Amino acid sequence: MREDFETTQAMPPITPDEAAPLAGTSGTGIVPPAGVAAAAAVPPEDLNIGTTAARKSRKGLIITLSLVAVLLVALVGAFFGARAYYADKVAPGVRFGSASVVGQTRDEVKATVDQAIKDSAVTVKDSNGKSVTASLKDLGVNIDVDQTVDAIMDAKSSSNIGEDILRVNPFGHVDVPLTASTDNAALSDFLSAKLVSDDERAVPSSIAYDANAQAFAATEGRAGKTPKVAKVVSAVKQAIAEPGTAASVSITDETIDTPISLEAAQKAADAANQRLNNKIVMTNGNAKQFELPNDAVASWIKAESRPSQGAITLSYDSVAIKKYMAEQLPGQLNQDMVSQEDIVDGNGSVIVAAQVKGVDGVAVKDTDKAAEQVLDTLKEGNGGTVQVTADVTKFDVKQKQSEWRVVIDKSSQTAVVYHNGQQVKSFLVCTGGPGGNETDSGNWYIYLKYRVQDMRGYNDDGSKYLSPGVKWVSYFNGGEGFHTASWNYGGIASGDPANHGSHGCVNMYEQDAEWIYENCPEGTLVQVVGTQPSGPVR
Structure with a gap:
C-alpha cells in the first residue's frame, strides 16, 4: 500500500554506528530518552502495522459520522416536509370513529363528519314488536359540526417545534x-311518540300561552306507558364518542304516573304570568x-x-329579544x-312661552344592551323600567312675533283682530259668566279647531x-274657545256675561266665529284683558 511505503521512507532503519552513541557505549554518559530507546527497539514491520490500523479506524469513524449526518438531514427534511404537508390537513394518528380522516382537508373532513352523523343511526326495538330507526337529532342530540371539524383539524396541533414532531408522528393517536x-327528555318524547300509541302514552302536564286570555294556562297530563330509555342513552353516548357506526337496541316499556304533575305545571304557569303581569317599560330617558x-x-x-325532574322550567329566547329590540326600539x-x-311682543318680551313646546332629538343605540337588560329583568320576574342608551340633541329656543293676534276685552265685550300689528276686524262677543265660569285673563294661543263639535x-x-x-x-x-252661540245672540248683542255668560267660552255670531276659524291659524295669539262687567255693556 502507498501508505506503508511512505511510512518506511519517513523512518529509515538505524545503522549500528548511529545507534552506538545512543546506547551509551562511547563512555560519554549520555542516556537516550526512554521513548527513543523504545522506538529504536521496535522492528520496522511493527511500526507500519500500527499506523495502518489507526488510519483505518479514523476512516470508519468518518464514514459512520457521515452516515449519521445524512440520516439526520433526511429526518429533518422529512419532518419539515410532513409539517408543511399536514399544515392544512388532518395529522397522522388522528382518529374519528370508524371514518378515516388522516390527510383530509377541512372541506373533506366536513363531508366525513356529515356522513358519520348520518351513519350513526340507532334502531330501537320494543317488546311489542315495534321498531324505529332514529337519527342522533331525533334522539335529542344537538351536534356542532363546525366545532367538531375544528377539533379534528386542530388535533395534535401546536406552535411548538418539539410538539410539532409529535403531531406528525403516526404512532401517536x-x-x-x-x-x-x-x-334525554327529547329522546324519551321521541321514542314515546314512535313506540307507544297515543291512548296508552304517559303525558306530562304542560303550559301554553292563551292569546285571548293574555296569560299562560296549565293543562293536566295523564298516567300511561313510557319506554325505558337507559340503553338508548348509552347507545347515543357511544355514537357521540365513536361516530359512524349504526347501533341496534332492544328496550321495554313501563307504566308510570304523569311525568309532570298538574301542580308543577301550574307553578310554572304562575311564574310565566308573573313576567307578563310585572310590566317592562322601555324609555328613551326623555319624552x-x-x-x-x-x-x-x-x-x-x-x-x-x-320529566325526569317532574318539573317545567322557564328559559328565555335571547336571540328573539335582541331581534325585537333592534326592530322596535328605533321606531x-x-x-x-x-x-x-316663544311668542314675543315688538320689544322682544315673551308673551306666550313655549307656544310650540321644545322636544329633544333622541336616537337610540346599542339595542343589544337593552335586550340584555330586558333578559335580566325577565329572569328576576319583577318588571321595571329599562332606559335605552341614546344620543340626545337638546332642543333650541326660537322667538317670533305672532302674525295674528286677537284681543278679547271683557270690559267692552269685544274681540279685536290684529294682523302684523294692524287692526283688521272687531267683533261683539259674550264671554264666560260668573261663578267660576269667567273667561280666564292672560295670554293664550289657538291650538285646536273643529268645524262642528x-x-x-x-x-x-x-x-x-x-x-x-x-x-x-x-x-x-x-x-275655552271661540264658537258660534246661536242660542245666545241676545247676550252677544247686549254684552251681558253677568246674566247670559257662557261656561268660559267666547260666544259669537256664526259669521264672526267662522271668520276667526278661517283666518286665524293655530298659533294665533289670544290676549284676554279687562274686567268682568256686572251687567250689559251695550
Whole structure:
C-alpha cells in the first residue's frame, strides 16, 4: 500500500554506528530518552502495522459520522416536509370513529363528519314488536359540526417545534368525538311518540300561552306507558364518542304516573304570568316610552319540560329579544328635535312661552344592551323600567312675533283682530259668566279647531249639559274657545256675561266665529284683558 511505503521512507532503519552513541557505549554518559530507546527497539514491520490500523479506524469513524449526518438531514427534511404537508390537513394518528380522516382537508373532513352523523343511526326495538330507526337529532342530540371539524383539524396541533414532531408522528393517536349536547327528555318524547300509541302514552302536564286570555294556562297530563330509555342513552353516548357506526337496541316499556304533575305545571304557569303581569317599560330617558306587549313577552318565554325532574322550567329566547329590540326600539323611542317657539311682543318680551313646546332629538343605540337588560329583568320576574342608551340633541329656543293676534276685552265685550300689528276686524262677543265660569285673563294661543263639535260639560248645579253641532270652534285655553252661540245672540248683542255668560267660552255670531276659524291659524295669539262687567255693556 502507498501508505506503508511512505511510512518506511519517513523512518529509515538505524545503522549500528548511529545507534552506538545512543546506547551509551562511547563512555560519554549520555542516556537516550526512554521513548527513543523504545522506538529504536521496535522492528520496522511493527511500526507500519500500527499506523495502518489507526488510519483505518479514523476512516470508519468518518464514514459512520457521515452516515449519521445524512440520516439526520433526511429526518429533518422529512419532518419539515410532513409539517408543511399536514399544515392544512388532518395529522397522522388522528382518529374519528370508524371514518378515516388522516390527510383530509377541512372541506373533506366536513363531508366525513356529515356522513358519520348520518351513519350513526340507532334502531330501537320494543317488546311489542315495534321498531324505529332514529337519527342522533331525533334522539335529542344537538351536534356542532363546525366545532367538531375544528377539533379534528386542530388535533395534535401546536406552535411548538418539539410538539410539532409529535403531531406528525403516526404512532401517536388521538380520538376525536362529536362536539354535541344531549337532551334525554327529547329522546324519551321521541321514542314515546314512535313506540307507544297515543291512548296508552304517559303525558306530562304542560303550559301554553292563551292569546285571548293574555296569560299562560296549565293543562293536566295523564298516567300511561313510557319506554325505558337507559340503553338508548348509552347507545347515543357511544355514537357521540365513536361516530359512524349504526347501533341496534332492544328496550321495554313501563307504566308510570304523569311525568309532570298538574301542580308543577301550574307553578310554572304562575311564574310565566308573573313576567307578563310585572310590566317592562322601555324609555328613551326623555319624552317617549312604551310598555312591552304581553304577546311579545310571551313569545320569548320558553317552557321546557323536565320529566325526569317532574318539573317545567322557564328559559328565555335571547336571540328573539335582541331581534325585537333592534326592530322596535328605533321606531318606538326615536324622536326628532323640535325647536321651542316663544311668542314675543315688538320689544322682544315673551308673551306666550313655549307656544310650540321644545322636544329633544333622541336616537337610540346599542339595542343589544337593552335586550340584555330586558333578559335580566325577565329572569328576576319583577318588571321595571329599562332606559335605552341614546344620543340626545337638546332642543333650541326660537322667538317670533305672532302674525295674528286677537284681543278679547271683557270690559267692552269685544274681540279685536290684529294682523302684523294692524287692526283688521272687531267683533261683539259674550264671554264666560260668573261663578267660576269667567273667561280666564292672560295670554293664550289657538291650538285646536273643529268645524262642528258636540260640546259637553257641567252646569253650576252639577248637572250635565250637551250642546250638539256647535260650529266654528277655535280653542285657545283648555276648554275655552271661540264658537258660534246661536242660542245666545241676545247676550252677544247686549254684552251681558253677568246674566247670559257662557261656561268660559267666547260666544259669537256664526259669521264672526267662522271668520276667526278661517283666518286665524293655530298659533294665533289670544290676549284676554279687562274686567268682568256686572251687567250689559251695550
